Amino acid sequence: MNQTWTLHPSEALLKVAERTAKRSSSTGRRRLVLIAGLAMLGVAIIAFVGAPLLVGVSPIKLDVLHPLAPPLTGGHLLGTDQFGRDILSRILYGGRIDLAIAFGATSVTLVFGTIVGLVAGYFGGWVDNLLMRIVDLFFAFPFLVLIIAIIAMLGPSIFNMFVAIWITSWVSYARIMRAQTVVAKKQQYVLAARALGYSRLRVMFRHILPNTASAVIIFSMVDAIGNIILAASLGFLGLGAQPPSPEWGTMISDGQNYILSSWWIATLPGLAIVFVGVAFSLIGDGLADILRPGDR
């Protein structure tokens, strides 16, 4: 039997289409990004919460016999800093503070800024003008300078750092949300919702918000990373977490003097920031796909 196997054109087409369908299925690839991000964040959270179980050493315990120990020496997996404090322990305990900032600072500004932007964009007129001029006022100052000024007034502490971020960071959300709302409220579905006699609040929160929230939610993931870095910067400047409490920025700040001789002190907390940052940005990308059902 000398038969050449050729596919009927319709079968060939079907095969190609099926392959594409498999690849682009909503449960597949696109969600993978989100799952990867959530998994990384999950690992980080478990490690930070379970820190006492994972490392037996307190983050502020001084091992005077082994200062500046390189990783894997002196019984310290990731080495020690100049006072002989365990780097791994400090990274894990410090993660608690940095994640608290990522969630605590970001969630408050996300919710508040979103509501302000929604109200300004939906009502327009003098409400919009008033709210957006207040927003402009905040944008008129360099961000970090404003935060430093507020912390300087309140005194340096982690809680005051939260307060400073709450006061200043909502404005970005308000601006994004306002722009999105102004576009969305001209859409026919908003008119249709009003024609059904829905209240303003219902139209705003049940009809406009679901269509515009994706932008601020995705931005909030970027902002969360920004807030971790901000906390690190403030720690670096001595305005955030106070020694000896472990915080990644403070650790990097401590390590800079030894960067040439003992690279691990500054580098490892830096990698921790990168790890959490990548997790957040993967979550942001994954959410961007899922929050827009029409694209699927």
Place this chain on the structure above:
Amino acid sequence: MTADPLLSVRDLRTYLATRHGVVRAVDGVSFTVGEAEVVGVVGESGCGKTVTCRTIMGLMPSRGTYSSGEVVYHPRGSGNLLTLPQNQMQQLRGAHLAMIFQDPMTALNPVRTIGDQLVEAVTAHTAMRREQARERAIGLLVRVGIPAPEQRMRDYPFQFSGGMLQRALIAIALASEPRLLLADEPTTSLDVIIQDQILSLLLELQRDTGMSMILVSHDLAVITEVCDRIIVMYGGQVVEEGETETIIARPSHPYTRALLDALPAGAGAPSQGGERGQLRSIPGSPPSLIDAPPGCRFAPRCPLVTDDCRAWATELLDAGQAGHRVRCLRQDEARGLGAWQASDSA
């Protein structure tokens, strides 16, 4: 017009302040809609049909829109809807007056499921448990002829075709059993076969529920097929109104005549001018509503125009039969007008 009036509109004016000047989008429109009556509003694009509907519903943007006149919804007494506070108007919308829109593709919220939006509409004006509301929502989908409603409830609008979306929108609009449905060009964006299905559905629902309906269209064929009474609008004004049969048999305004002649032969209109295969259009275009011509607004395009027409402070005149009124000085000549002579005024 034997039925009791449900909605009366008297001397409705809606002016829009724009950068280019004041647009007199609706300029002295009066009509009534009886109980269980289907009224057709017909006219070219830009003659004030949609603005009329939105003004009645209180859906014009508050900035830059100025309305006067009277809209009375009789079941609610003699109050004027135009001066009703927002929150009271809001209770009326959806529950008593509902509206469906031209483009079903954009009239549903793209990020929420059909079922979610339907359940919301069901519970918006009546307190109901979730289970009950869901059942009623499925019932509504069945009623508007959507197959496999249980599954379709979970679909997003982009998974529906245009005709299905319009069906879903009708279901949503009817969720609170309104007394009056304003259908603003409900079939314009659909293809002809679906158009017919949607129109039959609307008529069937109207008969079953006994609601009244205002059907807005620029397609006279659609209007004549469905409506008890026709209102012809031109340049923000009513130029002719009367029973459907009367309008078709005795069009008394040159514009109505022209609209009837513009129908393709065999499109369901009994009046046909011209030989088969020839489409007739109306020369010229509707007047700018910013500086509308004084006198009759149709004068620039009218084959019967005289100097009197241009100077006339227009009003609706009796056209012989009950309820048949026309805004034309030369209605007798208009009735005698033969097939539209495109060459006369082109």
